[in-house]
Amino acid sequence: MYAQMVDTGAKRVRSLDELSPEERAFQERIDADIKIEPKDWMPEAYRKTLIRQISQHAHSEIVGMLPEGNWITRAPTLKRKAILMAKVQDEAGHGLYLYCAAETLGVSRDELIADLHSGKAKYSSIFNYPTLTWADIGAIGWLVDGAAIMNQIPLCRCSFGPYSRAMIRVCKEESFHQRQGFDIMIRLCQGTPEQKAMAQDALNRWWWPSLMMFGPPDADSVHSAQSAQWKIKILSNDELRQRFVDQTVPQADFLGITMPDPLLEWNDERGHYDFGPIDWQELFNVVKGNGPCNRERLSARVKAWEDGAWVREAALAYAEKQAAKAAKQAA
Amino acid sequence: MNRTEWPLWEIFIRSQHGLAHKHVGSLHAPDPEMAVKNARDVYTRRNEGVSIWVIRSADITASSPGEKEPLFEPANSKVYRHPTFFPMPDEVKHI
Numbered sequence: 439m440y441a442q443m444v445d446t447g448a449k450r451v452r453s454l455d456e457l458s459p460e461e462r463a464f465q466e467r468i469d470a471d472i473k474i475e476p477k478d479w480m481p482e483a484y485r486k487t488l489i490r491q492i493s494q495h496a497h498s499e500i501v502g503m504l505p506e507g508n509w510i511t512r513a514p515t516l517k518r519k520a521i522l523m524a525k526v527q528d529e530a531g532h533g534l535y536l537y538c539a540a541e542t543l544g545v546s547r548d549e550l551i552a553d554l555h556s557g558k559a560k561y562s563s564i565f566n567y568p569t570l571t572w573a574d575i576g577a578i579g580w581l582v583d584g585a586a587i588m589n590q591i592p593l594c595r596c597s598f599g600p601y602s603r604a605m606i607r608v609c610k611e612e613s614f615h616q617r618q619g620f621d622i623m624i625r626l627c628q629g630t631p632e633q634k635a636m637a638q639d640a641l642n643r644w645w646w647p648s649l650m651m652f653g654p655p656d657a658d659s660v661h662s663a664q665s666a667q668w669k670i671k672i673l674s675n676d677e678l679r680q681r682f683v684d685q686t687v688p689q690a691d692f693l694g695i696t697m698p699d700p701l702l703e704w705n706d707e708r709g710h711y712d713f714g715p716i717d718w719q720e721l722f723n724v725v726k727g728n729g730p731c732n733r734e735r736l737s738a739r740v741k742a743w744e745d746g747a748w749v750r751e752a753a754l755a756y757a758e759k760q761a762a763k764a765a766k767q768a769a
Numbered sequence: 770m771n772r773t774e775w776p777l778w779e780i781f782i783r784s785q786h787g788l789a790h791k792h793v794g795s796l797h798a799p800d801p802e803m804a805v806k807n808a809r810d811v812y813t814r815r816n817e818g819v820s821i822w823v824i825r826s827a828d829i830t831a832s833s834p835g836e837k838e839p840l841f842e843p844a845n846s847k848v849y850r851h852p853t854f855f856p857m858p859d860e861v862k863h864i
């Protein structure tokens with residue numbers, strides 16, 4: 439997802455009687471659905487895992503602005519341009535809500551950003567794919583924001599107060615993102631044959647990476663079990679992925695385009711769509727830094743940060759000067 | 770690096786409906802004026818508010834989770850502070 443394969447430091451989940459009294463009281467609060475707030479006692483591993491998860495989520499929002507930002511200057515109409523700018527601006531907001539939530543756990547913004555830039559912290563694999571045509575902007579809103587909503591709605595109920603509150607704000611804004619994307623897809627699919635082919639091509643390229651966003655299969659994930667016990671992961675990767683497929687296939691049917699998956703088929707018995715095998719090697723490869731755009735994305739972030747350094751310094755110097763002046767006047 | 774990290778501000782927004790300012794989150798800004806401007810962009814993109822307060826996070830004094838019992842326990846035994854403590858006869862109206 440926006441936070442994929444978050445390391446919890448746990449080899450296996452311990453039972454209640456293996457926990458220290460403090461840990462047990464903590465787990466019981468979580469089991470009773472009482473939110474954990476920043477000043478409450480928490481196990482170090484919970485704190486560290488949350489910093490990893492929330493910052494990865496924040497980095498994804500920020501890096502996610504790049505593939506879409508690529509099309510702001512080339513949007514087909516002024517209206518589409520204004521909409522895309524508003525959408526991308528929302529993603530900046532999402533990143534900021536999430537960084538603030540992470541900072542309540544005692545890590546500084548500069549440290550978080552340094553970890554992104556050094557490659558120590560990850561962001562979602564999906565943003566390492568290029569946006570080649572305008573249809574990609576439609577496909578991203580429809581599929582990528584759609585997948586994000588699927589993952590973020592359950593997180594509104596997660597155990598950590600600031601994260602849950604940030605997710606509530608984010609979710610309120612996401613459905614605009616998904617709809618504007620689907621609206622682009624509708625227009626293209628109702629357009630000329632060339633436009634429809636463009637929409638199909640975008641779906642072909644974004645479908646599998648969107649399914650990978652939910653992370654590796656449940657069977658391969660020991661961290662998921664610990665995160666589920668802490669209620670910082672509410673539904674499993676496979677559950678979310680299945681829900682996403684079930685919800686999205688009829689939407690593609692409406693558009694009159696097809697998923698690039700010959701094995702995709704409704705299964706009456708399961709009441710779900712069956713779908714073909716996912717190329718996990720591709721996901722691991724992208725996460726390792728070898729996707730089509732990893733280097734470009736990271737270097738764009740580093741450049742923005744370095745080019746903006748003089749602005750941050752000047753604003754601070756000005757604020758300090760003003761404060762000194764005010765203090766002098768008061769004296 | 771830390772020399773240039775802008776201070777953190779807590780943001781409070783009053784919505785249109787005449788309710789009190791409510792905490793919505795925080796952000797970094799070099800000074801109070803910029804904090805208000807940034808809060809406008811980060812927290813009121815959809816008409817969420819008509820007024821913004823910003824307060825440096827470092828200036829907030831908060832109760833600690835450990836004080837919960839001495840602070841809040843005393844109210845538990847004072848159930849007579851709630852109107853439901855006084856059952857009213859059915860024939861008595863508007864009370």
Ligand SMILES: [Fe+2]
Nearest residue numbers: 499528529532
């Ligand atoms: Fe977002």
Ligand SMILES: [Fe+2]
Nearest residue numbers: 529583612615
């Ligand atoms: Fe979004």
